[in-house]
Amino acid sequence: MKEYCGLFGISGHKTAANLVYLGLYALQHRGQESAGICATDGVKLRLQAGMGLVADVFDKERLLRLPGSRAIGHNRYSTTGGSHRVNMQPLLVDIKGRLLSLAHNGNLVNARELRQQLKAKGAIFSSTNDSEVILHLMARSRRGGLEEQLQEALKRVKGAYSLLLMDGDKMIAVRDPYGFRPLCYGRLGRAHVFASESCAFDLIGARYVRELERGEMLVVNGGRLRSRRMPVPRRGASCIFEFIYFSRPDSFVFGHDVHDVRQRLGCELFREHPVDADLVMPVPDSSNVAAIGYAEQAKLPFKLGLIRSHYIGRTFIEPDQSIRDFGTRIKYNPVKGLVKGKRLVVVDDSIVRGTTTRKLVAMLRQAGAKQVHVRITAPVITHSCFYGIDTPTRKELIGSSYSVARICKHLGADSLGYLSISGLRRAAEDTGLDFCTACFDGKYPVGKGE
Ligand code: SF4
Known part of the structure; x- marks a missing residue:
């Protein structure tokens, strides 16, 4: 039994990419096949990723190529989509002239069906992983803002997802309405931090605040935090295996x-x-x-x-x-x-x-x-x-x-x-x-x- 992925993101810190590197390092147990970091200075989004462990993929020079105060990162283990370079995350795409980066932990159960529908309408996929479906759905949305596009896309997907999303202005963290996978929120001074498990906060000296609620979307924009909610089913479905095996014992997951x-x-x-x-x-x-x-x-x-x-x-x-x-x-x-x-x-x-x-x-x-x-x-x-x-x-x-x-x-x-x-x-x-x-x-x- 292997976990698919670990997520880490920080908004509002001058060495964002370095801290994401450390966060991913603490979450290495959640994925060892590839590691990636996307960072932004508010103008450009830059991505560095590679196959292997965090310490093998990144060195000082590579981190220097990731300037900016906002960054998200991803450790991947995969079988869905296969272990290929094209499936490394975060994904970085251009949607109608706006660069956008996405990191996903979980698995969508209707991804294949959606992919076929999207392909029939002319969509061209550049990876074989299920996360790209979310970006295509966002690209087809007629809604204007990033949050609205994301909410519309998420209405169509089914399954498990904890996501970190970022463009030049905002960072968004989301947990699916069942709450299958964990995602927690913390603070480091004035910076906002997100991680799959709280052990990643400990390494960078961040303070654990809480787990995102299921169906919750936390949006960081201009240093301010807002919470939005999606409708949730009566019963949640947190993965019990996070407690049995996947998560580190020095972590808080699902708030425990x-x-x-x-x-x-x-x-x-x-x-x-x-x-x-x-x-x-x-x-x-x-x-x-x-x-x-x-x-x-x-x-x-x-x-x-x-x-x-x-x-x-x-x-x-x-x-x-x-x-x-x-x-x-x-x-x-x-x-x-x-x-x-x-x-x-x-x-x-x-x-x-x-x-x-x-x-x-x-x-x-x-x-x-x-x-x-x-x-x-x-x-x-x-x-x-x-x-x-x-x-x-x-x-x-x-x-x-x-x-x-x-x-x-x-x-x-x-x-x-x-x-x-x-x-x-x-x-x-x-x-x-x-x-x-x-x-x-x-x-x-x-x-x-x-
Ligand atoms: S408890 Fe559910 S989510 Fe967790 S490993 Fe089993 S089937 Fe998967």
């Missing part, structure tokens, strides 16, 4: 502390699936906090029995069969002295295909573990996501075809326990949010698209 919710997931998991064991260990790093919750509730020691290497890029040497499970081994290694002869509870955030978990269980047994009990802080994933998360097809999801007992056998674990959907809701109850849980129950709030 990720660390708190994640730790409660671990507590609920123990209540539902206790086990007699010697120690609790996470599959690092995304499960660390939930494993602490499980261990505290179980009154068992929490240990780092698996170490994750943080320094792997793309390995260009792929060994032949002589090193088994090279891909998993290069990332994780067991601490033999800790796991040898022990009954382990291994906490992970999800099982998608089951391949990695199976390899980890085998690795721990090889290191001398007496028992391996796998505990998952999410329910069984049975359906694909159409709202901006890269999941395999239903057929490839192990949970869509096999029972928990069969999966446990396949993993080679002594026992396997998944958190139930009600356990998940209990853990996130304090947030008061309505969640999307479609990947566990197939109830898609805005359909699946074509």
